[in-house]
Amino acid sequence: MESESGSSVRLKVFNLNCWAIPYISKHRQVRVQHLGDLLNQKNFDLALLQEVWSERDFESLRQKLLPNYTWAHYFRSGFIGSGLCVFSKHPIQEVFQHTYSLNGYPYKIHHGDWFCGKAAGMLVLEICGILVNVYVTHLHAEYNREHDYYLAHRVAQAWELAQFIHHTSRRADMVLLCGDLNSHPGDIGYRLIKEWIGLEDSYLETQDFQGCEDGSTMVPNNCFVNPREMEHFPRGVRIDYILFKAISGFRITCETLTTTTGNISDDATGRSIPLSDHEALMATLAIRPAPIEQNRDSTRDAETQASLMGVLHEAWTEMGLGLAGARQWVYSTGHLFSLGLLLLFLGVGSMLFEEIPWVAEALFMILGAIVLLGSGGLYLTSLHESKALYEAQAEIELAMEMAKEVQPEAVELSSTSSLLRTSIQSESK
Amino acid sequence: MESESGSSVRLKVFNLNCWAIPYISKHRQVRVQHLGDLLNQKNFDLALLQEVWSERDFESLRQKLLPNYTWAHYFRSGFIGSGLCVFSKHPIQEVFQHTYSLNGYPYKIHHGDWFCGKAAGMLVLEICGILVNVYVTHLHAEYNREHDYYLAHRVAQAWELAQFIHHTSRRADMVLLCGDLNSHPGDIGYRLIKEWIGLEDSYLETQDFQGCEDGSTMVPNNCFVNPREMEHFPRGVRIDYILFKAISGFRITCETLTTTTGNISDDATGRSIPLSDHEALMATLAIRPAPIEQNRDSTRDAETQASLMGVLHEAWTEMGLGLAGARQWVYSTGHLFSLGLLLLFLGVGSMLFEEIPWVAEALFMILGAIVLLGSGGLYLTSLHESKALYEAQAEIELAMEMAKEVQPEAVELSSTSSLLRTSIQSESK
Numbered sequence: 101m102e103s104e105s106g107s108s109v110r111l112k113v114f115n116l117n118c119w120a121i122p123y124i125s126k127h128r129q130v131r132v133q134h135l136g137d138l139l140n141q142k143n144f145d146l147a148l149l150q151e152v153w154s155e156r157d158f159e160s161l162r163q164k165l166l167p168n169y170t171w172a173h174y175f176r177s178g179f180i181g182s183g184l185c186v187f188s189k190h191p192i193q194e195v196f197q198h199t200y201s202l203n204g205y206p207y208k209i210h211h212g213d214w215f216c217g218k219a220a221g222m223l224v225l226e227i228c229g230i231l232v233n234v235y236v237t238h239l240h241a242e243y244n245r246e247h248d249y250y251l252a253h254r255v256a257q258a259w260e261l262a263q264f265i266h267h268t269s270r271r272a273d274m275v276l277l278c279g280d281l282n283s284h285p286g287d288i289g290y291r292l293i294k295e296w297i298g299l300e301d302s303y304l305e306t307q308d309f310q311g312c313e314d315g316s317t318m319v320p321n322n323c324f325v326n327p328r329e330m331e332h333f334p335r336g337v338r339i340d341y342i343l344f345k346a347i348s349g350f351r352i353t354c355e356t357l358t359t360t361t362g363n364i365s366d367d368a369t370g371r372s373i374p375l376s377d378h379e380a381l382m383a384t385l386a387i388r389p390a391p392i393e394q395n396r397d398s399t400r401d402a403e404t405q406a407s408l409m410g411v412l413h414e415a416w417t418e419m420g421l422g423l424a425g426a427r428q429w430v431y432s433t434g435h436l437f438s439l440g441l442l443l444l445f446l447g448v449g450s451m452l453f454e455e456i457p458w459v460a461e462a463l464f465m466i467l468g469a470i471v472l473l474g475s476g477g478l479y480l481t482s483l484h485e486s487k488a489l490y491e492a493q494a495e496i497e498l499a500m501e502m503a504k505e506v507q508p509e510a511v512e513l514s515s516t517s518s519l520l521r522t523s524i525q526s527e528s529k
Numbered sequence: 530m531e532s533e534s535g536s537s538v539r540l541k542v543f544n545l546n547c548w549a550i551p552y553i554s555k556h557r558q559v560r561v562q563h564l565g566d567l568l569n570q571k572n573f574d575l576a577l578l579q580e581v582w583s584e585r586d587f588e589s590l591r592q593k594l595l596p597n598y599t600w601a602h603y604f605r606s607g608f609i610g611s612g613l614c615v616f617s618k619h620p621i622q623e624v625f626q627h628t629y630s631l632n633g634y635p636y637k638i639h640h641g642d643w644f645c646g647k648a649a650g651m652l653v654l655e656i657c658g659i660l661v662n663v664y665v666t667h668l669h670a671e672y673n674r675e676h677d678y679y680l681a682h683r684v685a686q687a688w689e690l691a692q693f694i695h696h697t698s699r700r701a702d703m704v705l706l707c708g709d710l711n712s713h714p715g716d717i718g719y720r721l722i723k724e725w726i727g728l729e730d731s732y733l734e735t736q737d738f739q740g741c742e743d744g745s746t747m748v749p750n751n752c753f754v755n756p757r758e759m760e761h762f763p764r765g766v767r768i769d770y771i772l773f774k775a776i777s778g779f780r781i782t783c784e785t786l787t788t789t790t791g792n793i794s795d796d797a798t799g800r801s802i803p804l805s806d807h808e809a810l811m812a813t814l815a816i817r818p819a820p821i822e823q824n825r826d827s828t829r830d831a832e833t834q835a836s837l838m839g840v841l842h843e844a845w846t847e848m849g850l851g852l853a854g855a856r857q858w859v860y861s862t863g864h865l866f867s868l869g870l871l872l873l874f875l876g877v878g879s880m881l882f883e884e885i886p887w888v889a890e891a892l893f894m895i896l897g898a899i900v901l902l903g904s905g906g907l908y909l910t911s912l913h914e915s916k917a918l919y920e921a922q923a924e925i926e927l928a929m930e931m932a933k934e935v936q937p938e939a940v941e942l943s944s945t946s947s948l949l950r951t952s953i954q955s956e957s958k
Contacts (some may be wrong), residue, residue, distance in 0.1 A: 155715075173927075177630060179912045193931055195924050196692050201606060201646075215909075217630075217916065222696070263625050267651070271699035350881055424887040480644075483608045487646065491605040495624050498602075502622055 108388040109228045109480035110355070114139065114147040115342055115407065117238065117317075117378035119324065122154045127326060127373055130158050135375055136164040142382070143168060147187040147334075148278040149239040153216070158185050163199030171298045174240075178203075178217020184236050184279075186223060194375045196223035198264045201488040204240055205481055208454070213240050213250075220261045222268060233272035235265055237279040241288060245332075252422020253485075254282060254493045255415050256522060258289035262296040263495065273386060273459075274344040274352065275509065277297070281337055290341070292415045295408045296499075299343040302354040304384045311359030312336055317379045322362045350392035355454040358382045384521065411505055416496045423489040429482035436475035537817045538657045541782070543576040544707040544771055546667065546746075546807035548604075548753065550942035551583045555753060556802055561586050564572065564804055565593040568616065571811070572597060574656070576616040577707040579667040580805075581675055582645070587614050593914045603664075607646020613665050613708075615652060623653035627693045630917040631682045633669055642669050642679075649690045651697060659779065659816060663700035664694055666708040668718060681851020682914075683711060684844050685921045687718035691725040703781065703816060704728070704774040704779075709746075709807065711768055718824040719770070721844045724837045725928075728772040730749055731783040740788030741765055746808045750789045771812045780819035787811045800956065843893045858911035865904035871896030 119125050120132060137162075139147050147169065152158050158174045165172070169187035176182065177199045186192075198220045204213035223234040223406045239261070240254045248254075258281070277299060283289035285301075294301065303315040312319050316336030320327055328337065346352045363372035447464030450456040467502045547552050549561060568576050568590075576598065581587050587603045594601070598616035605611065606628045606805040615621075627649045634643035668690070669683045677683075687710070698704045706728060712718035714730075723730065732744040741748050745765030750758055759765065775781045788808045791802035876893030879885040 139716060173923070176916040178916065178921070179909050181916060192927065194696075195631075195927055196696050197924075198627060199630055201626075217913075265624075267625050267697040268699075270697075397893075480608050487605040487607065489608060491626060494602070494605070495626075497619065498624055 108386050109230060111146070111232075111276075111385045111509055112144040113276065113342055113383045113385065114142070114144040114380060115141065115149075115340060115382075116147075116376055116380040117150040117280040117340055118152050118157075119376040119378065120152050120157050122155065122157075125222065129159070129409075131373065131375055132161060133164075134373075136161050138375070139165055140168050143189075145189050145380070148234070148236040149185050149187075150236070150280050151183045152185050154181050155181065161185075161187070173223065175219055175221040176217075177219045178215060180217040181215045182210075182217050182221065183238060184219065184221045186221065186234070186236055188223070188225065189223045190227050191227060192223050194222075196218050196222045196268070198222070198260065200257045200260050201491070202256045202485060204250060204253060205485075206410065207478070207481070208417075211241065211243060212506075218257065220264050222264070224272075228289070229513070230420075231271065231273045232264075233269040233275050234263070235275070235277045235279075237261055237277070237281070239280070239282045242282050252419050252425070252489060253417045254289050255292065256422070256489055258283070258292045259415060259492050259496060261417075262293045265293075266329065269347065271304075272347055272352050274347060276385075277343040278341065278381075285338055286438065288411065288414050288418055291411050294343065295404075295411045297345060299345045300343065300352070300354075301356050302342040302381075302385070302441060303338065304356040306383070307352040308356040309358075311357070312361050312379055314338060315357070315359065317359060317381065318377065319362065322374050322377060322379070323469070324374060340378055340381055342381050343409045344385060346390070349389060349391075351388050353386050353388075355384045355386050356382075357384075405503060409500060412496050412500050416493055416500070419489050419493045420497070421485055423493065426482050426486040426489060430479060430486060433475045433479040433482060438477060439477055440468050440471030440473075443471060537815050538659060540575070540656065540814045540816065541571075541704075541900050542703050542705065542771055542812045542814065543571070543809060544578075544769060544811075545576075545805055546579040546769060547586075548710040548805040548807065549581050549583065549586050551586075557586070560802065560804055561590060562593075562822055563955070565590050567804070568594055572618075573811070574618050575654075575663065575705075576664040577663070578614050578616075579665070579709050580612045581614050582612050584610065590594075590614075590616070590738040597936075602650070602652065604648055604650040605646075606648045607644060609645045611646050611650065612667060613648065613650045615650070615663070615665055617652070617654065617804075619654045619656050621652050622655060623651075625651045625697070627684045627689065628653070629689050630920070631685045631914060633679060633682060633903065634914075636907070640846040647686065649693050651681055653701075660700065660702045662694075662698040662704050664704070664706045664708075666690055666692070666706070666710070666893070667730040668709070668711045671711050678911070681848050681854075681918060683718050684721065684847045684853070685918055687712070687721045688725075688844060688848075688921050688925060691722045694722075694726050698726075698776065701776055702779050704777060705814075706772040706913075707770065707810075709769045714767055715838065717843050717847055720840050723772065724833075724840045726774060728774045729781070730808075731771040731773065731786050731814070732767065733863075735786040735812070737785040738787075740786070741808055743767060744786070744788065746788060746810065747806065749789065749802050749807065751806060751808070753803060757924060769807055769810055771810050773814060776819075778818060779789050780817050782815050784813045784815050784818075785811075786813075787873065818937070834932060838929060841925050841929050841932070845922055845929070848918050848922045850920065850927070855882040855911050855915040855918060859915060861906060862904045862908040862911060865900060866908055869897050869900030869904055872900060877940035 120128050157468060162172050167185050169189055171188040171192040173192060173195050175184040175197050200218050203218045204211060208213045218238060218240060220235055220237045225232045225234060239251045239257045242248055265277065281290055305310065309315065313335045315331060315338050317338055317340035318325060319336035320330040320334060344352050359381055360375060365463060388504050434471050443464050447461050447468055449463060450461045549557050565784055577891055584603060591601050594616050598622040600617040602621060602624050604613040604626050606626060623842055629647050632647045633640060635643045647669060649664055649666045654661045654663060657757060668686045669679045694704060694706065711853050732738065737742065742764045744767045746767055746769035747754060747764060748765035749759040773781050788810055789804060791803050873892050876890050876897055879893060881888045
């Protein structure tokens with residue numbers, strides 16, 4: 101909270117995907133140093149970071165920021181960690197973490213998401229008597245937008261995140277969600293989170309934006325960004341967000357939003373280097389008391405509900421596609437497992453015949469063991485995937501059913517909007 | 530809700546760990562049939578089940594119970610499932626699931642807990658205008674009470690469950706937690722959940738209890754219970770619970786609590802067999818409006834706070850012991866991994882020397898690969914374990930810090946009670 105004018109509270113928030121992977125990310129240590137300097141200099145209320153994969157980096161930041169940001173937390177999960185951490189000027193009263201059920205595949209080692217415990221981190225703060233629930237997250241990366249193998253996983257994560265916030269923020273006056281959603285503003289993941297919780301997007305709400313064109317947070321002129329990935333997006337992509345919601349008795353406006361635009365810091369050699377391959381977001385939010393709305397516009401409510409129904413239906417369909425794929429894998433790997441068993445059996449059986457060279461026997465057995473282990477692992481992975489997607493689908497189904505009961509007229513609007521969207525999508529393909 | 534007298538609402542709740550493991554549990558199908566009959570006959574408001582491992586069993590129960598229990602949900606997670614499901618007379622408005630970060634070890638295949646996605650399932654119901662948050666869970670089994678390798682995992686699960694309920698029930702009028710906590714009433718897991726949320730135990734609160742001695746839910750005279758496991762507990766153990774809490778403006782009393790006491794159903798051959806190796810719990814809760822307490826007894830509050838601090842400290846210590854063990858494993862398996870690398874290197878290197886038989890080379894390589902795979906898996910498991918325990922410890926530390934700030938006098942009381950407990954424990958050993 102920078103200043104208080106009258107009864108309004110100003111909250112300065114910083115968000116950055118730091119791209120701080122030990123041994124891999126370029127100029128990591130220099131960039132972490134620069135980030136610390138920037139945070140100390142700009143004096144935010146809250147700094148929410150993603151991809152701080154090394155706890156040493158977190159510790160060095162913590163030491164450096166201690167005079168200005170007394171409170172900090174690193175969210176630990178998975179094998180490597182969640183990469184999520186937070187620095188706060190205000191006392192952190194409570195911390196909780198929800199690890200996502202689905203997060204890629206263990207055999208996609210080169211992508212590595214599975215090994216990180218991707219999660220939603222939650223903090224409870226009380227700022228000038230306002231109870232603020234802060235959430236920080238990082239959803240599964242999108243490696244290939246044309247053939248996005250992880251879409252169902254990302255949508256399931258988005259749903260879990262939305263549900264987690266929905267259920268844990270009931271007592272809060274304000275919700276703040278920051279992070280790298282790996283979803284463009286038109287993508288189902290972003291829309292699902294935004295509509296299910298009723299969040300507002302600081303980029304869309306602010307009157308005073310300064311930064312990259314279209315509010316992009318990954319831009320081609322950042323020297324750490326692979327230009328090939330930006331081929332279809334010459335103006336960059338917006339995948340990092342500061343989203344907020346006033347729950348009751350408050351109104352929030354985003355007074356200013358700024359992004360970094362590439363080179364802002366100098367390394368030891370005097371060269372100018374970006375803070376990360378993502379751009380940082382810096383928002384000033386003003387929180388004012390407001391009368392609780394009693395008589396809301398019912399037409400607007402029906403439209404919102406219809407739009408929500410459309411989004412829920414879209415997410416449900418996407419998960420269904422993922423589920424069908426996972427079930428196919430369960431089936432195929434089950435067969436492969438039988439093949440492995442057969443090979444092992446042949447290996448053992450051939451020991452009864454002296455004319456079969458023992459090299460062949462050993463080969464059968466080794467091959468059998470490899471196929472068994474491999475298909476067993478894949479079988480378990482696909483089984484887990486199908487359980488998690490089925491659960492998410494069931495939760496969404498219930499949400500749709502309840503929404504229908506609340507406002508039956510929304511269903512008709514929803515089916516129309518859903519049909520419209522489908523026809524637009526098929527036309528654009 | 531069975532009946533309404535004046536302004537009170539009666540809720541009839543059923544809880545059972547069903548022990549329904551396909552191919553392993555004895556008389557599984559007959560018992561599931563009997564369970565369905567009992568639930569239809571007794572007409573509960575809610576039936577919460579654990580260890581329904583086969584979705585087919587859930588489906589057959591669902592079909593059977595449909596006329597009386599219109600709403601049902603099976604919580605899907607992990608490789609096998611969570612085993613948790615619920616049948617309800619009242620519309621289930623919302624469903625959410627939190628899978629525990631820690632749940633045993635993958636190499637303990639014979640214990641199998643790791644393969645089930647142990648979780649906390651949550652339901653939101655509205656019964657006669659009362660918003661009820663219902664939770665069902667099943668914590669990690671205790672295979673050896675003297676040398677309980679899973680204690681830290683179970684305590685971490687208990688903490689996650691307590692946090693999950695604490696954060697998701699803020700809007701509810703009433704919280705209901707049912708399940709198999711695999712913890713005796715004196716164990717830290719049970720006390721942590723009870724004290725952090727402020728739950729009441731239906732067995733301790735009721736004036737009208739009928740059932741096994743001491744409210745036990747696993748008793749030696751149940752023919753499915755291994756008598757050797759009950760050697761030290763001739764009166765059985767109480768590890769299944771119906772816990773509740775009225776959040777605001779309501780008062781809940783447990784009018785009756787009943788447990789099954791062994792043989793209650795007949796199989797096809799006319800023999801009498803128990804419903805499960807656990808006993809079922811059946812509670813009637815009365816919910817009445819009550820004035821919101823304004824002036825609470827501050828001495829009692831300080832005592833409660835002190836007791837909570839003691840419990841938090843005990844849980845923190847237990848997790849610390851688990852953490853130290855996990856870190857030792859990270860260290861040892863790291864060394865084993867190096868050994869595997871060395872063996873592989875020797876295997877490849879020996880190919881340069883013609884005098885070394887190729888069988889020896891192959892042996893080195895196969896052994897190297899086995900050691901690498903094994904130690905790699907163990908390394909990842911221990912790393913994950915240490916991250917999860919560290920996170921839980923950090924959350925508890927923060928909870929203790931905040932509790933200290935709220936009531937500093939509680940700290941002194943807490944250290945006294947904690948010291949007392951330690952001395953009692955060391956005397957009893």
